Amino acid sequence: MERIALKDSIAALRAELIESIMAAQGEKLRFEVGEVTMEFQVEVEQSVDGKGGIRFWVVEMGAGAASKDKAIHKVTVPLKPVRADGKPVLTGSDDTPE
Numbered sequence: 001m002e003r004i005a006l007k008d009s010i011a012a013l014r015a016e017l018i019e020s021i022m023a024a025q026g027e028k029l030r031f032e033v034g035e036v037t038m039e040f041q042v043e044v045e046q047s048v049d050g051k052g053g054i055r056f057w058v059v060e061m062g063a064g065a066a067s068k069d070k071a072i073h074k075v076t077v078p079l080k081p082v083r084a085d086g087k088p089v090l091t092g093s094d095d096t097p098e
Contacts, residue, residue: 003043003057003058003059004057004058004059004070005055005056006040006051006075007016007058009038009040009058010038010077010079012040013036013079016083017033017036018055019096020091021033021089021090021091021092022023022066022092023091024091024092025092026090026092028093030090030091030092031086031090031091032089032090032091033081033088033089033091034080035042035078035079035080036078036080036081037078037079037081038076038077038079039075039076040074040075040076040077040082041058041059041072041073041074041075042056042057042059042072042073042075043056043057043059043071043073044056044073044075045057045070045072051073056075059072079084086097
């Protein structure tokens with residue numbers, strides 16, 4: 001079972017959204033980018049070493065892939081892209097979210 005950090009999943013989505021927004025550069029018809037919802041199955045793991053802390057890993061579980069010592073949870077993350085000035089993002093926008 002491959003584990004991906006939740007922050008890496010969101011960073012990949014951000015990069016894809018920026019690429020999609022910029023692909024509409026020069027188009028006469030633009031769209032406002034609305035809310036994006038990401039849904040994950042995450043594994044919650046508490047560190048037992050000296051560092052401590054809790055980590056969230058995005059997991060892909062196939063049939064029969066059960067883990068008895070890990071807790072799997074469903075997490076939904078709503079995201080609303082905005083520009084640096086707080087205004088909505090438009091496709092083809094010169095001012096993409098950073």
